[in-house]
Amino acid sequence: MGNETLNNIIDLSKKLGKCPLTVKDYPGLFTTNFVYSWITESLRLYEKGIASIEGIEKMARLGFEFPTGTFELMDITGLDTVKEIGDYLYSETGDEKMVPPAILKGMVHSGYTGNKKIKMNSNGGWYNIEK
Numbered sequence: 001m002g003n004e005t006l007n008n009i010i011d012l013s014k015k016l017g018k019c020p021l022t023v024k025d026y027p028g029l030f031t032t033n034f035v036y037s038w039i040t041e042s043l044r045l046y047e048k049g050i051a052s053i054e055g056i057e058k059m060a061r062l063g064f065e066f067p068t069g070t071f072e073l074m075d076i077t078g079l080d081t082v083k084e085i086g087d088y089l090y091s092e093t094g095d096e097k098m099v100p101p102a103i104l105k106g107m108v109h110s111g112y113t114g115n116k117k118i119k120m121n122s123n124g125g126w127y128n129i130e131k
Helices: 003-015 030-047 053-064 070-077 079-093 102-109
Strands: none
Touching: 030 053, 030 070, 030 079, 030 102, 053 070, 070 079, 079 102
16 A cells, blocks of 8 residues: 555544554454454463453453453354454464464363354353353
């Protein structure tokens, strides 16, 4: 994309009340990479027993003022979707940190693909498992 085109898009975005952000081209969207990294780190903290689901959710909401926590977001988006995003990002980048964590793969393999009200044929998500 040429500089003139980019500048026109930035100007239009600002006129629409948006806050444009210029980033380099990379597999997946910038926001997808950011959110996926946040999700996988949360999963790894939980997997290692460093923090509970409740603690991670509370930290996301209170510490960062996110409207949902990581595990709630996965339940809404779909654990299977999150796993597929990781598989895609890893296949495109070869970056080991993009490999979906084992706990996520296990949940998806066991049929826990997200909130039962959103994901048809799901056994549930993080908020439906026995704790």
